[in-house]
Amino acid sequence: MRPTTKDLAIAAGVSLATVDRVLNDRTGVRKDTVDRVNQAIEKLGFIRNMVAANLARGRDYRFLFLLPRGGDQFLAEVMARINEANLAFAAEMMRAEVRHIHDSDPHQIANLLGGLDPETVDGVAIMAPEFPQVRDAMARLAERGIATVSFISGQVSSASDDFVGIDNRAAGATAGRLMGRFAPRQPGKILVIAETMHARDSLERRLGFDEVIHADYPHLTVLPSLETYGDAERSARIIRASFASHSGIVGVYVPGSEARVPLEIVTGLATGATIIAHERTPFTEAALQAGAIDALITQDPGHLVRSAMRILRARCDRREILASQEKIRIEIFIRENL
Amino acid sequence: MRPTTKDLAIAAGVSLATVDRVLNDRTGVRKDTVDRVNQAIEKLGFIRNMVAANLARGRDYRFLFLLPRGGDQFLAEVMARINEANLAFAAEMMRAEVRHIHDSDPHQIANLLGGLDPETVDGVAIMAPEFPQVRDAMARLAERGIATVSFISGQVSSASDDFVGIDNRAAGATAGRLMGRFAPRQPGKILVIAETMHARDSLERRLGFDEVIHADYPHLTVLPSLETYGDAERSARIIRASFASHSGIVGVYVPGSEARVPLEIVTGLATGATIIAHERTPFTEAALQAGAIDALITQDPGHLVRSAMRILRARCDRREILASQEKIRIEIFIRENL
């Protein structure tokens, strides 16, 4: 049987009240008494039953996901996984809500964060680009006892918050390697179509992509990134123009998370180029299945969401996380392993 | 606030005792009273707090992993993840132990399963080849109230048990596609080195591999599988003999889970062939990093273990599982996304 607080009290030669004070970091315990209790914890291998603890506290965990307004299928996928996680984690007293933000308005985001009440919210997962104001607001949240994680994109992780997502440089390098190996072994050009290169994600992916291509596939030339600004018409125009003005485009790389618009245009042109994009969505999945694109580099939205929630909860409990479970993998999909 | 059993009792116009009888399928409740309670459950959206329930029961979940004796790094990896999961799931009152079996002795396995006591074991994850005796023993376990899952290899999943692992045909097809795209676009031969083709896994992987190569890369010829029987000396002999007698081997595929022995031999020969193997282990990871092999097709051992435990637990609670979380993905690793 697992040792209980009662066993602990006996082993440490103190009362239950003192054990409770030590376990919950309450004041009014001499340092050497704290040590005695901690030694007993070690000796007995006491594992605190968080389940009973939370039951007694009547505690539940309320998390908030701040996601950019707009977005397309990838974001929809993420939100679907949040709903799913709400069901799965209901038994463990965790709930998550989504709130939308304008991801180009750091002021609004910082305001929103500043207005969060620790009584109402236990943790926040934030998907937003890097802004100093947002960073500061996150640091202040931590001080006020609200756990934070950077979600998918954005902030460089710091001491006070974890990053849930993939290494985008490595993801870009992965795309680069596949492009190099899939494309013909003859001179050719590669088109890169991003939403905007102001987003850190696209930038890092492009960086990793270029590194690999330059190092190992010198016969391939990566063209300057096209920026669609999320506009379908503009996308169609500049992509068509690129194909018209460049001959010998053998590959297309779409580093952004929302690849539908550019892919629809490129596959519509039937150029025969090797096409690599990111994220698994109904559209990209169908395109891969149909052979319209060649590979997807993805991160699992369900894993992202659950991981963020588990990390937030661990932070609330001041517990360590199981690193191997929370490591988000860079996944590769081709038609065969969908 | 979430409704409790008390709220349920009031809403249904019955007592707590009756609610309890209904929730736990106890006898002695008239059918229309049961219906009244169920209607109240629907109406209030009552979610039973399993955490409190298990606390009250003093229940914990004891699971058993039956793994083949022998094995190499992949199995070691699986066992390491089981130990890790024991820590991670300790708070949720789940424990797993490992017991080793001779995976070629169905009689011993069936005996072991038959001797399990429902008082001591709540669920079993079995990694063993398909044998009728084992299937029967598993069915009988289910009757005796012990949950079972087939783990990684083996049994075709049935009504009474789930399969935790990947679709091996698809995994082989994935390997085939990568081989086709990575290998030179000129005629060449591909060597397949298996431990034994009696194992369903290797067989299915080879099947999927061949399908893709035949369909889309007719310039490549897949040679008959070499069988190492797990013997290092035999492996060295037959692999060397193959390279000596065949010219133009441009690819090597190792479909088994324990690829170290064959890979050490093949990479030692420095043939320049494209090499694809399965499973991520210290050895295969280092080989991929060093560029000695080209790709790995894997399943995540940590995910496998945790998924098996979550499924077993759900079965014990007569709960549904979150399918998307339990789906084991066929992962592709190249140097860049390790």
Added chain:
DNA sequence: TGATTTTTGAGGTGCGTACCTCAAATTGGT
């Protein structure tokens, strides 16, 4: 040493549920 502050113990209540007992109410059969 006495007064003051700090630390500790003892004991209680409650979280949401399981499971037990015993008596009361309801039902069915005749």
Added chain:
DNA sequence: ACCAATTTGAGGTACGCACCTCAAAAATCA
């Protein structure tokens, strides 16, 4: 309408812990 069988209610204890209060003990200071 009566007896027996079945169904239901009321109430208790327990699970492991949090959190509260009050008093007693110990340490600290003057």
